[in-house]
Amino acid sequence: MAAQIYSGEKYASRRREISANLAKRPEFHDSKPLPFMTREEKILESSRKLTLISKHMNEIIDPSDKRELYHLNCEVLGIEGNPMALHGDMFIPALTAQASDEQQEKWLSRALRREIIGTYAQTELGHGTNLRKLETIATYDVDTQEFVLHTPQITALKWWPGNLGKSSNYAVVVALMIIKGKNYGPQTFMVPLRDEKTHQPLKGITIGDIGPKLAYNIVDNGFLGFDHYRIPRTNLLMRHTRVEPDGTFVKPPHAKINYSAMVHVRSYMITGQAIMLAYALTIATRYSSVRRQGQIDTTQPEVKVLEYQTQQHRLFPSIARAYAFVFAGAETVRLYERVLQEVETGNVSLMADLHALTSGLKSVVTHQTAQGIEQARMACGGHGYSQASYISEIFGVAVGGCTYEGENLVMLQQLARYLVKSAGLVQAGQSSKLGPLVAYLGAKSDSTSLIDRTPTPGFAEYVKTFQHIARKQTLKAAQKLFGFMEKGDTREVAWNKSTVELNRASRLHTRLYIVEAFVRRVEEVADPRLKEVLTDLLRLHVNYELLDVAAYALEDGFLSSSQLDYIREQLYFYLAKIRPNAVSLVDSWEFSDRELRSVLGRRDGNVYENLFAWAKASPLNKTDVLPSVDKYLKPLMESARASKL
Numbered sequence: 001m002a003a004q005i006y007s008g009e010k011y012a013s014r015r016r017e018i019s020a021n022l023a024k025r026p027e028f029h030d031s032k033p034l035p036f037m038t039r040e041e042k043i044l045e046s047s048r049k050l051t052l053i054s055k056h057m058n059e060i061i062d063p064s065d066k067r068e069l070y071h072l073n074c075e076v077l078g079i080e081g082n083p084m085a086l087h088g089d090m091f092i093p094a095l096t097a098q099a100s101d102e103q104q105e106k107w108l109s110r111a112l113r114r115e116i117i118g119t120y121a122q123t124e125l126g127h128g129t130n131l132r133k134l135e136t137i138a139t140y141d142v143d144t145q146e147f148v149l150h151t152p153q154i155t156a157l158k159w160w161p162g163n164l165g166k167s168s169n170y171a172v173v174v175a176l177m178i179i180k181g182k183n184y185g186p187q188t189f190m191v192p193l194r195d196e197k198t199h200q201p202l203k204g205i206t207i208g209d210i211g212p213k214l215a216y217n218i219v220d221n222g223f224l225g226f227d228h229y230r231i232p233r234t235n236l237l238m239r240h241t242r243v244e245p246d247g248t249f250v251k252p253p254h255a256k257i258n259y260s261a262m263v264h265v266r267s268y269m270i271t272g273q274a275i276m277l278a279y280a281l282t283i284a285t286r287y288s289s290v291r292r293q294g295q296i297d298t299t300q301p302e303v304k305v306l307e308y309q310t311q312q313h314r315l316f317p318s319i320a321r322a323y324a325f326v327f328a329g330a331e332t333v334r335l336y337e338r339v340l341q342e343v344e345t346g347n348v349s350l351m352a353d354l355h356a357l358t359s360g361l362k363s364v365v366t367h368q369t370a371q372g373i374e375q376a377r378m379a380c381g382g383h384g385y386s387q388a389s390y391i392s393e394i395f396g397v398a399v400g401g402c403t404y405e406g407e408n409l410v411m412l413q414q415l416a417r418y419l420v421k422s423a424g425l426v427q428a429g430q431s432s433k434l435g436p437l438v439a440y441l442g443a444k445s446d447s448t449s450l451i452d453r454t455p456t457p458g459f460a461e462y463v464k465t466f467q468h469i470a471r472k473q474t475l476k477a478a479q480k481l482f483g484f485m486e487k488g489d490t491r492e493v494a495w496n497k498s499t500v501e502l503n504r505a506s507r508l509h510t511r512l513y514i515v516e517a518f519v520r521r522v523e524e525v526a527d528p529r530l531k532e533v534l535t536d537l538l539r540l541h542v543n544y545e546l547l548d549v550a551a552y553a554l555e556d557g558f559l560s561s562s563q564l565d566y567i568r569e570q571l572y573f574y575l576a577k578i579r580p581n582a583v584s585l586v587d588s589w590e591f592s593d594r595e596l597r598s599v600l601g602r603r604d605g606n607v608y609e610n611l612f613a614w615a616k617a618s619p620l621n622k623t624d625v626l627p628s629v630d631k632y633l634k635p636l637m638e639s640a641r642a643s644k645l
């Protein structure tokens, strides 16, 4: 099963080898539990481990393999980030996709050798979503052949970029490019921020950390201001866009080619989110198979809480989602890599499809992941609320994904634009022009779903029902938009009046895609035992997901109430059927205890002993009497007692 999750036996076994290797190297382990450390201590500890990784990486992994590097990071550095997180996640991808060969020679090679540390500085205090209205300006000075970076007002301060505050000495900065008074929109520039020897900010640069956040606090998200700060013309990233010495602008082959670093993260983060969801579910499912509370049969001992149908309903559909997401994530990464290669040869035809797909997936997956992690926390009762579970940290890190790389409700609209265009083609009788991701929009629905008409309906019946729902909502939302426009609204006003419905269409389209990705994967599985378990999980998934969106199919009679009853019964049947495999289904992700960092979710199941040992190690228990008691509480009680006398 691990081979299914990690797209092949080769990588699954490499993960095991890497974990086994690291188990023997205590210097790579957390020196104490992360929840017991201050933010400064965590940053120091993370930097220590980063240095070790840098020195010994070649002994442990193949550094050219992204997946091996990711696993090493998960084990050693964990999810709370590290001082070079953005260096790998965005700085290097931005240079790879946007710097010319000559620029790559100069900077990418240094970045890869970790001679410099970089980040991606785009968001500002006043603008994150609307990139066309960024306020940092890069004005071209033809005389000196330099760009002058400037922060004209407080809202133009860069704000949020990860590792900008304290760690990075370079950044790929996004600024509005002005040449001879003309605004050429957001462009990307390579900008030195700090002296390479002293690490002091360079003259003209104001820089710092933005303070603690909900989570992800090892990362020093930062602010940055420029005071007429000059960089050479050749620091504009020029793989696709160019500015000649005389200020002539050479257009790229696609207007949004500069957004590539964002598309990179959106493509990869689907897998990252699946893994964080699986962390929380591993902890909660293992704990639920140890925790005993209450009886189902009063003549029998107390049961494991995992026996309760409510607990199964709380956890198992999310286990299915984690599998669905990791399968969809692998497809997304493959498409991203393909598009990256094609863009290199000047073929930008798939950029719009990739953008639409990743915009929808990032939104739906992060939202459902956060929901699933929070349910996993509650499934652990009181102990879930303790940082010993580590689930609150996992939630905090994962839920950041709802905001970063494009706020979810905004990104759903990006997919909606694509869907509306496709709906326009259907309306114009040009369905043959629809791309493969939306071809279903042009197909005709059966008059009703056939879901309960055969003893065991195939997945095709479920897919058709999801298609019916997504198609109906897309065409309806597009119709609403077109209707407002016909009545005289501008497109923008009509769009705003239709966005709730348009975003619903985007979610339904994406959920259909996720179901299809799951079906595709299960169909490929050869081993019959594995296929059976995954088929059960997929059956749980399709029934659960369909119930969640059934209103759309009930309102036009595509599904009947008796079919709904059937779907519900199927769901309950598969909850019970999956129960014996539940722990194996989470164990199959093969997370080591070091990687999970959860006292509650350890493989040995000794929850109570481990929790007691953890509490005893809490810094507050170093002494029996805290200074705060000596200083305040004792005098308070004493004066209360004295006044009573």
Ligand SMILES: CCCCCCCCCCCCCCCCCCCCCCCC(=O)SCCNC(=O)CCNC(=O)[C@H](O)C(C)(C)COP(=O)(O)OP(=O)(O)OC[C@H]1O[C@@H](n2cnc3c(N)ncnc32)[C@H](O)[C@@H]1OP(=O)(O)O
Residues within 6 Å of the ligand: 007, 066, 067, 070, 089, 090, 120, 122, 123, 128, 129, 130, 131, 132, 162, 256, 259, 260, 262, 263, 265, 268, 269, 271, 272, 273, 329, 330, 331, 333, 334, 351, 352, 355, 403, 404, 405, 406, 407, 410, 414, 417, 418
């Ligand atoms: C095979 C198995 C392999 C598995 C391997 C897995 C191994 C490893 C696992 C790895 C896991 C890794 C986990 C990674 C975790 C990463 C953690 C990261 C940490 C945090 C990083 C956070 C960083 C940031 O947040 S950076 C800042 C991000 N900011 C944003 O996202 C801003 C959002 N706003 C925008 O993107 C834009 O402004 C937008 C798109 C909303 C609007 O743009 P604009 O106004 O310019 O355009 P529009 O007018 O709306 O549209 C015009 C037109 O352009 C199209 N378009 C827009 N963008 C794109 C694009 N990117 N590509 C293509 N086309 C685009 C748009 O659709 C419109 O098209 P029309 O045809 O006109 O409709």
Ligand SMILES: Cc1cc2nc3c(=O)[nH]c(=O)nc-3n(C[C@H](O)[C@H](O)[C@H](O)COP(=O)(O)OP(=O)(O)OC[C@H]3O[C@@H](n4cnc5c(N)ncnc54)[C@H](O)[C@@H]3O)c2cc1C
Residues within 6 Å of the ligand: 086, 120, 121, 122, 123, 126, 127, 128, 129, 130, 159, 160, 161, 162, 216, 221, 400, 403, 404, 405, 406, 407, 408, 409, 410
């Ligand atoms: C953990 C974390 C890490 C980050 N790392 C980086 C980084 O490394 N580099 C970087 O540059 N940035 C980074 N960011 C910033 C991040 O990319 C932005 O916060 C994000 O893109 C959202 O933009 P915003 O903050 O301007 O939200 P806003 O756009 O102000 O959103 C506020 C609300 O307005 C709504 N809204 C906005 N526009 C529209 C619209 N057109 N239609 C409908 N509703 C709308 C949103 O849906 C939301 O409800 C990070 C953020 C976080 C939380």
